[in-house]
Amino acid sequence: MKSRILHMLRGRTEPVSGEALSARLGVSRVAIWKHLQKLQSLGYTIDSTAKGYRLLNIPDKLYPWEFDGWENRIVHHETLDSTMEAARRLAREDCPAFTVVIAEAQTVGRGRLRRAWISEAGGIYFTVVLRPELPPQLAFRVNFIASTMLAKVLRRRYDVDARVKWPNDILIDGRKVCGLLAEMEAEADAVRFVNIGIGLNANNDPPPVPTGAVSLSQVLGRRVSRRNLLTDFLDTFKERMEAGNLENAVAEWRPFAITMGRRVQVATGREILEGTAMDVDDNGALILEFFDGTQRAVIYGDCFLRPD
Numbered sequence: 001m002k003s004r005i006l007h008m009l010r011g012r013t014e015p016v017s018g019e020a021l022s023a024r025l026g027v028s029r030v031a032i033w034k035h036l037q038k039l040q041s042l043g044y045t046i047d048s049t050a051k052g053y054r055l056l057n058i059p060d061k062l063y064p065w066e067f068d069g070w071e072n073r074i075v076h077h078e079t080l081d082s083t084m085e086a087a088r089r090l091a092r093e094d095c096p097a098f099t100v101v102i103a104e105a106q107t108v109g110r111g112r113l114r115r116a117w118i119s120e121a122g123g124i125y126f127t128v129v130l131r132p133e134l135p136p137q138l139a140f141r142v143n144f145i146a147s148t149m150l151a152k153v154l155r156r157r158y159d160v161d162a163r164v165k166w167p168n169d170i171l172i173d174g175r176k177v178c179g180l181l182a183e184m185e186a187e188a189d190a191v192r193f194v195n196i197g198i199g200l201n202a203n204n205d206p207p208p209v210p211t212g213a214v215s216l217s218q219v220l221g222r223r224v225s226r227r228n229l230l231t232d233f234l235d236t237f238k239e240r241m242e243a244g245n246l247e248n249a250v251a252e253w254r255p256f257a258i259t260m261g262r263r264v265q266v267a268t269g270r271e272i273l274e275g276t277a278m279d280v281d282d283n284g285a286l287i288l289e290f291f292d293g294t295q296r297a298v299i300y301g302d303c304f305l306r307p308d
């Protein structure tokens with residue numbers, strides 16, 4: 001109902017009467033008034049006169065009803081420990097595919113290997129629950145599709161040189177604007193869910209980190225519409241996932257990759273490897289060439305770019 005009321009008020013300069021709203025939406029004027037009260041308590045500025053209602057200002061919040069077609073899939077929180085934890089609970093309770101958990105801020109946002117992802121208000125923090133028909137060993141493809149689609153959307157919307165860094169970051173001008181995280185649960189030989197968590201520096205000032213961080217507002221010198229950006233990404237990502245051909249995930253990702261041909265250091269957890277990043281194979285592993293010419297596929301690790 002909130003979405004439908006806002007739809008009728010948005011973009012109108014003339015007030016819309018309570019009568020018109022109630023007739024169009026098929027509910028009483030009292031019900032309309034109650035919804036408008038609720039919207040005002042959530043930060044919408046709605047002018048109310050004898051002639052009717054006018055929408056003067058929309059809060060900068062990622063409320064479900066702000067996303068056309070996603071209203072029933074989005075679960076919005078002001079603050080969460082981590083959208084990954086909340087999404088995992090929902091996924092285990094059999095929520096539908098493309099359920100999206102959003103938090104305006106996270107208190108314990110995390111990166112890979114339980115490292116912290118600083119998540120202050122102004123950024124975009126969300127986890128998408130997916131249920132692809134894939135064997136568990138191919139679930140990594142979803143991660144590659146997500147980062148490719150996000151890099152594409154950032155390029156298209158803001159004309160920035162967004163690049164993907166193996167395995168899970170998006171950089172602009174070499175600085176981290178976004179981190180992605182994937183988590184999977186499987187039953188025997190089928191994926192039960194793959195959750196993709198994304199932390200994107202939009203209008204927040206990211207923390208100083210050794211490898212360099214940046215936000216979209218810092219790159220562009222203006223604030224971005226978090227709602228429009230997230231709508232664009234969710235629509236693009238869903239469309240790509242539903243198109244199938246997931247076996248092309250790595251091939252589609254490769255042209256956006258920053259790492260190839262560069263000297264890198266990779267910490268696998270057990271050792272630190274140094275060499276040249278040659279490629280990412282169809283299993284999502286980084287092919288590293290050592291200085292003696294031998295090669296090795298690294299499945300999991302941190303990848304640091306080294307100056308050439």
Ligand code: ATP
Binds near residue numbers: 169179
């Ligand atoms: P690295 O960036 O060190 O190569 P990684 O890509 O695996 O590692 P993640 O584990 O995904 O990184 O994310 C956690 C790391 O990201 C933290 O250790 C910190 O360096 C950095 N970080 C934390 N919060 C932010 C943020 N808001 N913006 C950019 N970088 C951040």
